[in-house]
Amino acid sequence: PSVALWGGRFTGGPSPELAALSQSTHFDWKLASYDITGSKAHAKVLHAAGLLTDIELEEMTAALDRLAADVASGEFLPVLGDEDVHTALERGLIERAGTELGGKLRAGRSRNDQIATLVRMYLRDQARVIGAQVLDLVDELITQAMAAGEAPMPGRTHLQHAQPVLLAHHLLAHAWPLLRDVDRFLDWDVRAARSPYGSGALAGSSLGLDPAAVAADLGFDGPVENSIDGTASRDVVAEFAFVAAMIGVDLSRFAEEIILWNTKEFGFVTLDDAWSTGSSIMPQKKNPDIAELARGKAGRVIGDLTGLLTTLKGLPLAYNRDLQEDKEPVFDQVATLTVLLPAFSGMVRTLVFDTARLAELAPQGFSLATDIAEWLVKQGVPFRVAHEVAGACVRECEARGIELWDLSDADLAKISEHLTPEVRTVLSVDGSLASRDAVGGTAPVRVAEQIEAAKERSAEF
Ligand code: ARG
Numbered sequence: 139p140s141v142a143l144w145g146g147r148f149t150g151g152p153s154p155e156l157a158a159l160s161q162s163t164h165f166d167w168k169l170a171s172y173d174i175t176g177s178k179a180h181a182k183v184l185h186a187a188g189l190l191t192d193i194e195l196e197e198m199t200a201a202l203d204r205l206a207a208d209v210a211s212g213e214f215l216p217v218l219g220d221e222d223v224h225t226a227l228e229r230g231l232i233e234r235a236g237t238e239l240g241g242k243l244r245a246g247r248s249r250n251d252q253i254a255t256l257v258r259m260y261l262r263d264q265a266r267v268i269g270a271q272v273l274d275l276v277d278e279l280i281t282q283a284m285a286a287g288e289a290p291m292p293g294r295t296h297l298q299h300a301q302p303v304l305l306a307h308h309l310l311a312h313a314w315p316l317l318r319d320v321d322r323f324l325d326w327d328v329r330a331a332r333s334p335y336g337s338g339a340l341a342g343s344s345l346g347l348d349p350a351a352v353a354a355d356l357g358f359d360g361p362v363e364n365s366i367d368g369t370a371s372r373d374v375v376a377e378f379a380f381v382a383a384m385i386g387v388d389l390s391r392f393a394e395e396i397i398l399w400n401t402k403e404f405g406f407v408t409l410d411d412a413w414s415t416g417s418s419i420m421p422q423k424k425n426p427d428i429a430e431l432a433r434g435k436a437g438r439v440i441g442d443l444t445g446l447l448t449t450l451k452g453l454p455l456a457y458n459r460d461l462q463e464d465k466e467p468v469f470d471q472v473a474t475l476t477v478l479l480p481a482f483s484g485m486v487r488t489l490v491f492d493t494a495r496l497a498e499l500a501p502q503g504f505s506l507a508t509d510i511a512e513w514l515v516k517q518g519v520p521f522r523v524a525h526e527v528a529g530a531c532v533r534e535c536e537a538r539g540i541e542l543w544d545l546s547d548a549d550l551a552k553i554s555e556h557l558t559p560e561v562r563t564v565l566s567v568d569g570s571l572a573s574r575d576a577v578g579g580t581a582p583v584r585v586a587e588q589i590e591a592a593k594e595r596s597a598e599f
Contacts, residue, residue: 143225143249163216165466166223172256173227174206176335179355180247180347183336187346189246194239201235222462223256224249246345247338250369250457254334257465259356261378262330264472265323269599271479272316272385276596278486279313282306283589288582290567291406291496292505299503302567303580305496310588312392317595319388322381324599329377333358334368340456341365370456372446372464379443382471383436389482390436393429396485400426405495410488413481428485435474442467500567504532506542509564509573510557519556527554 142151152160178199185195205227208214220226232240283306293303333356336342336349342365343349349361362368399406409426417423446467449460507528514524530553535542543565550557563569575581578588 142219142221143228143244157219157221160221161218162222162462162465163220163226165469166253166462167216167226168469169223169253169256169260169465170209170227171206172259173223173252174202174209175259176252176255176352176356177227177231177243178202179352180335181243182355183347183351184242184245184345186348186351187246189345190242194242197239198235198243201231201240204234205230222249222253224252246343246347247335248340248369250339251334251337251365253461254337254369254372255356257375257468258330258333258358261375261468262327262357264468264476265327265330265378265381268382268385268472268475268479269320269323271476271483272320273596273599275479275483275486276313276316276320276592278483279309279316280589280592280596282486282489283309283313283585283592286491286493288571289491289493289496290500290571292499292502293580299499299505301505301508301574302500302570304571304582304585305491305493306589307580307585310585310592312388313592315388316385317592319381319385320599322384323378326374326377326381328359330374331357331359332362332368333360334362334365336361337365337368340369366456370453370458370461372450372461375464375468376443376446376450379446379468379471382468382475383439383443385475386432386436386439386471389432389478393426393432393436393482396429396489397426397433400429405492407492408490409485410490413485413488426485428481432478432482435478439471439474442471497567501541501543501570504535504542506565506567506570507532509570510542510561512573513561513564514554514556517556527556530554531557 142148145151151157181190181195181198181202184190185192190198205214208230209227214230216223216226217229220229228240228244231243234240286305286309289305290302291305291308292299293301293308333349333353335352335356336347353359353361396407396409398404400409409424411424413428415425415427417425446464449463453460510531511521511524511528514527515521519527531542531545531550534549534553535545543562545553547559550559550561564573572581575584577584
């Protein structure tokens, strides 16, 4: 039979309706193994404070180990009436260690400092799992960038042809934000690495327990500085949720491009059969479902962050039961991203680019007009004038339905005396690409360096 942890001052048990509302084991059971690890650390500080004998510590630890094994095997599960993971595990401990010893573990701790600690332990582990998956995707992007070599593509702004860029350059433009996301998790971990254990309900413990010892035992850098903050704040959870949402958004922006590139009209890329889906009615269809699900799930993980922030807004210090709502959003983000990322990586690994089409389209839409303007600047023409002249070239071509390189020497001279036939040297995709050779630019030499830099960055984590 399950017992509430707070029976003493109550004349009866909770109403069934309250119990149903209050129960959280259907989601917080995920934290059971962390709770047991925390309990073992807590038993040690109770012992160090003289509140458990040597024998009691040994028996308590053995009982907790048995409980952990039963939780792992699924033999021990929460039952109806266990309010939360802590309640269920206390029942499990008492069943294994007896009421006398099992009842001693709760001294000097509260579910408030327990849950705040467990969430951090869980999220720190998950940040590593997700970070590794993000790095797998980064590696796929780097591999594709290397395979793309010096293949050009039309670079766009406002979704309009802007300037030619290397396909590799564009692919790496998706890798860098993802590398920063991993960096964000690392940086977040510095703040997450403080243990609320020992904060008690809010005011700290009076039993001479050492929060620093528990913190070290649980892999934290140290205890929190303030017990109220330790039990009441969830910015560490919210910051995790932001990074997770940002990963969702970064995937979604890439996904949107893949969806566009995969249309008949763009025709930039073909998806592998194993990483796309068909239609139940239209036999010809091959759909980019992974990319669409990524785009859709981005909305979901943003919602998780938004919901959490909304829960926190307006909460007075210290612990309020509202804080129980912090877990499902991040659990959902973790479940979503850990399934999405491997599928996304597989899709990226098997993308096949139509480099001939990309090369053909790269100079179209007058995407070399900037090169004319910049060539003129190098001849000493003020940029304002150069911009006008290049614009006049575009206007002429548009009126006659030709491309910039179709203008004759006479056409050029008529537009501006500065437009000598030498301007043709920049009227090629290769010339345009090679000219953008400052750090971070799309020139092949720079992109080759960039690939090495991305590899190094990825290997640093
Ligand atoms: N289950 C709660 C949570 O997830 C922890 C329990 C705190 N309950 C309480 N009455 N103080 O936040």
